[in-house]
Amino acid sequence: MIRILQVVAYQPVGGVGTFLTGLKENLNNQEFKIDFLESTKSTSGDFNQKINDGSSNLHILPELKLKNVGKYFSEVKIFYKKNATNYDIVHVHAPNLAFLHFYYARKYGISVRIMHAHSTKYSTNTIKAKINRLLIFLGRKLATDFWGSSNNSVDFMFRNEDMKVVIPNGVDLNKFKFSISRRKKIREIYGIREDDFLVGCIGNLLAAKNYIFLLNVFEKIKKNQNIKLMIVGSGEQKEKLEKFIDSKELTNVILVERTKSPELFYSAFDLFVLCSKFEGFGYTALEAQASGLNCLFSTGIPKEVDILEENKYIGITNQDKDKWASVIVKESNFVVAESISSNRKRRFERISDSRYSITNSIRMIGNEYTRLMRDRS
Structure with a gap:
């Protein structure tokens, strides 16, 4: 049995959390044992409830705050x-955080140390970006292998390293x-008519997701009363988004709390939209395509996310807002109710055998873990 410790900073949400719960649910078997090491003040939460079910161990470190840095370092060594x-x-x-974990992992005999990139930025904050760049440089010196969720994330963080592997984020397609029944249920709950054109996005309400840009786009098309926007998620920018929606009287926008x-x-x-400033991969884009949706992406989204090669990419400068508005209006004219099911079924069938299915992705990860242990035996 190969025993793997998955290390995260905080309790993950979004794409990283989905990736890890999928890994735990599909790879934790007689060949592999997967445990987790996390910095948190509480073991509650959706992610922890999913992984802390008896088949995996959840180890807890002190909460990652400036006042706890010394304690965190000490507890990592002890662990x-x-x-x-x-x-x-x-x-x-x-x-x-890899430099610290890899230092003690190497010191106490763990021979395989994987650094996994899920992003194409060090941080959106200039000072934090400089600090993270230095810390990641130190971690790279102690890592044995380098994985990433996309070519972009691998090239950004590990450009000059050997032993690089792109691991596709698999989805239970x-x-x-x-x-149809799900469609009717949600639309009924939120008062969306069948002849309304609903644009949607799902994700954490963070600055990097660029929702203010999207709201500016919808200000331009709010006169088209049958076009609605639904943003599903929670996060630090919620209040800012609510104030913007109220100030611009965007009655065509609906905010929905994060959903399980x-x-x-x-x-x-x-139509699914993802206007992020950057993404390591863009997990929700894959989920949307599995649902058969046409998608509109910003140029900050990796090209390999466009599995069906049918989706559009547009920039996110101020000059691009009119382009986004124009494309959304045009897309709204193409949806014919009676063809929705057949079109989305066709797209699902095309994506179902891709390397992004959870079955294929987990098989690849399992093979990589096995290869790494074999190469070092």
């Missing part, structure tokens, strides 16, 4: 001194398959 013999691989998903069942919402959408 590896006590537990390193229980693991063959340490797999870090927070590259700016059947979970997101289009459903995103698959319900994809079925309700007619």
Whole structure:
């Protein structure tokens, strides 16, 4: 049995959390044992509830705050001194913390140390970006292998390293398959008529997701009363978005709290948009395509996300807002109710055998773990 420790900074939400829960649910078996090491003040939360079910161990470190730095460093050392013999691989998903974990993992005998990039930026904050760049440089010196969620993330963070692997973020495609009943249910709950054109996006309400840009686009098309925008998610920018919506009187925009069942919402959408400033991969874009949706992406989204090669990419400068508005209006004219099911079924069938299915993705990860252990035996 290969024993893997997955290391995260905070309790992950969004794409990283989905990736790790999928890994735990599909790879934690007789061949592999997966445990987690996390910095948090509480073991509650959706992610922790999913992984802390008895088949995996959840180890807790002090909450990552400035006042706890000394305690965090000390607890990391104690953890590896006590537990390193229980693991063959340490797999870090927070590259700016990798230097510390890899130092003690190497010191206490863990021979495989994977640094995993899920982003194409060090930070949106200039000072934090400079600090993270230095910390990641130190971590790279102690890592043995380098994984990333896309070519962009690997090239950005590990350009000059050997032992690089792109690991596709697999999705349980059947979970997101289009459903008429789901579509009707969500639209009824939120007062969306069947002849309304619903544009949707799902994700954390963070500056990097660029929702203010999207709201500016919808200010331009609010006269088209049948075109609605639904943003599903929670995060630090919620209040800012609410104030913007109120100030611009965007009655065509609906904010919905983060959901445990995103698959319900994809079925309700007619077009999926992702206008992020940057993404390591863009997990929700894959889920949307599994639901058969046409998508509109910013140029900050990796090209390999466009699995069906049918989707559009547009820049996110101020001059591009009119382009986004124009494309959305045009898309709204193409949706014919009676063809929705057939079109989305066709797209699902095309994506279902891709390397982004959870089955194919997990098989690749398992093979990589096995290869790494074989190469070092």
